[in-house]
Amino acid sequence: MSLSSWGVALLQALLYLALAPLLAGWVRKVKAWLQNRRGASPLQPYRDLYKLFGKEARMAHTASPLFRAAPYIVFTATWLAASAIPFIATGLPTAAVADVIVIAGLLALARFFLALAGMDVGTAFGGMGASREMFVSALAEPAMLMAVFTLAMTAHSTNLSSVVDHQLLHGIILRPSYMFALTGLLLVALAETGRIPVDNPATHLELTMIHEAMILEYSGRHLALMEWAAQLKLLLYGSLLVNVFFPWGMARDIHPGALGIGLLLVVVKLALLGAVLAASETVLAKMRLFRVPAFLNLALLLALLGLLSHVILEV
């Protein structure tokens, strides 16, 4: 692994960081259009982050040091998890450092601290958010792993870079297992990134929130880090969906032209995915909490069916 591939890996990590607010802003913009509003500029999340970083951070009297450390840990773990997912090029060392199970583990680490931070101040809302988040993720995480395992078994590797390479080399074959895995992963992505119908990122209606309830007590730079981490997570799942299932245009060697094409295509694909997400959020309504398990059980079942149809039919 040469120095230049580490360089591209670093560039990729920075791209994740830079583009995450844009995707969130884009989804909001499209949603506004679909609702016949003009909406804020897609660049608004950058302005929000800038503003929050400049503001003073306040903490409750009852908050412990963990409350203060949690934003940094959540942000770091999410960013590291994102960096290991191929974005514009394959064959980078970050994918070898952290395979897909490690990515799931890092996301779980971020969630663990997010939930603990929610419980730290000792308010009812924080505890409620933490309890619901762990409840939702307890069902979503296995579904996500099963969906990705389907691809990993096909490529005989849990290294996402190899999975993408395998896809690029063998062409996209329409396998039943892929369709199951893709649908399962889509549902998981909605749940894990806190979108409608599982959670609503725009709500501050007390009794329905999950993610917002956990970060309710944060302010200033702490809140900025938490928000940025949530945007990174959205981009992470988006990139996982578009790059692993539709890896067209990914650079397979480190060459400025190939990297440029890779970046261009991934931005287009993500813009499309964002538009689909906005459309689905416009037509769907948020579910009651106890309807969520049915939704996630469907995701788990689909993912498991994908895995089983792979091992039974396709080996």
Next chain:
Amino acid sequence: MSPLWLAGLAVGLALMSALVALFSARVTHLLRTLSLPLFALAGLAALAAGLLTLVQGEVTTAQLPLGLPWLPWQVRLDALSGFFLCVIGVVSFAVGIYGSGYVRGLEHGRDSLPVLGGFTGLFLTGMLLVVLADDAFMFMVAWELMSLSSYFLVAFHHDQAANRRAAFLYLLMAHVGGLSILLGYGVLAAFGDGFAFDAMRAGELSFGWASVAFVLAFIGFGMKAGLVPLHVWLPEAHPVAPSHISALMSGVMLKVAVYGFIRFVFDLIGDIHWQWGVAVLVIGSISALMGVLYALMQQDIKRLLAYSSVENIGIIFIGLGLALLFLATGHKGLGVVAFVAALYHTINHALFKGLLFLGAGAVLHSAHERNLEQMGGLLRRMPWTGVFFLIGCLSISALPPFNGFVSEWLTFQAALQAWQLDSGVLRSLVPITAAVLALTGALAAACFVKVYGVAFLGQARSRHVRRARGVPLSMRAGQGVLALLCLLLGIFPTSVIALLDVVPLQVLGQGLSQATAHGWLWLTPISSETASYGAPLVAIILALILAAGLWLFGRGIRRVRRCDAWDCGFAPPTPAMQYTASAFAQPIRQLFGSLFYIEEGIKPQPDGRQRYQLQVVDRAWGLFYLPVARAVERAARQVVRLQSGNVRIYLGWSLATLLILLWIMA
């Protein structure tokens, strides 16, 4: 200095620790100042013996001048025993250090210190001898020594009726299990012509007899290890012992049962059959899932940890089941991966469960509380214990870069190779197991967010918890050792596996050299193309970004202003308004409601107030234990008919028995 000599030294020190404790009735501080330090030294000697065995990779044997005239006790120290000596040693060392602070609180009570110290020493002696034994006779004697001495420790606080009941249940189950193991060895001894393990290895068993022996061993060792549905005694017995003993029982004694199972099935029995793998895999998966679900429902922190042991033993047996499956179908390399995953989880569970029980003990010591619903805010009252407990929670929830993640990662890697199996049924069974494992991991994270969030964060829910203070240095040191090891085993998995490599090499005849082929940075259990995990790199990158973030915003550290909690603008919250442990688990309780037996309702109290009551009862009681107990009672009532009080009839029965026996023998 030979490893066996060191192991002998460990046994000697453990016995001395027991002996010294006998005098602590008069001189109460002897337990703290001499007996427990000797215990820690015994642990250290066992650890040294184990490490030396793993490094040298040689098998040493000896014969003791004890035992029956025609069957002297034989001891043998090979890599497998060495590995388990390490497991026993390291936790015992930490418990010895911790215990000297912990028992101080008992010195002025009515509890009998000689009983505590004496049986603790004997307990360790028993466990050490079990892994050293090289014949079934010595194995069973050591096994019973371990079971009986731990019975007295479970019954230590015998002034409460519930504890006596738990101890009796433990004794009963230990003996049913012991009987099953004895019968299992009997089958092997009959075919192998002798009680020595060497003779058993040489014996040739048919599939039928081998399966009988396997089932007996699986029941016997599985009962001790706490596999579902035989686990019910475990969450009763483990929590009622003093906390450092709970750490030994959950952290180490369960591992001795795992050792027995591995020795019996992988080493002694001979050929392995895939049907066994399926049985172990299914039971392991059920144990893992049910263990964590029941753990989530608990409000008593020590009971919760005991149920979580059931879960982790389930994960170990998933690994062992995969190993059996792969070995029996001729995929030796994959079998080794699964085997190493199980071994790795064995030592991991010993470390973090030991750590968590010691942490729970520290909370009990300073806040006098086991009920999560009364706790809160302990991180600020006892910061050291809070940090160590957090490391334990992160490790047990299988989060990188801690040790629990490594073993779960390895187990997943082994399961993902299921496509290499020939049979379609087995190929589809393994992914379902992987799904169960993933679900278990996610639920375990929920469980430990609940424990940590309710106990250590938030605000104290009762007055005595608000007054909790930090624990003495020795107790902190004991936890610190285990916490540090949790981190090290998570960051340097490749070096640990390089050390473990000799165990599968000796037991299965093949090592895991490819896992460590790419240097200490990379863990590649199958090949570098298939999967790699750069644990040190993940840890370094995490630390670097964290440091950069703190440096970048470090100037802000002084600038955080304190204020009242926002809480959506409501009145400042009181401790009673926090989410409780049972509220936290409520969504999961509702989702998996059919798996529990739940009694819930609002009951009027004698003082006229209404009180919400919730009780989650283990279904295994009703489904498994009570029917067996009733059947035994019914059978006993039938047998009573023989008892007429008339000597002539008794003689008649004896004669009839004799005749039947003669008829059978002829």
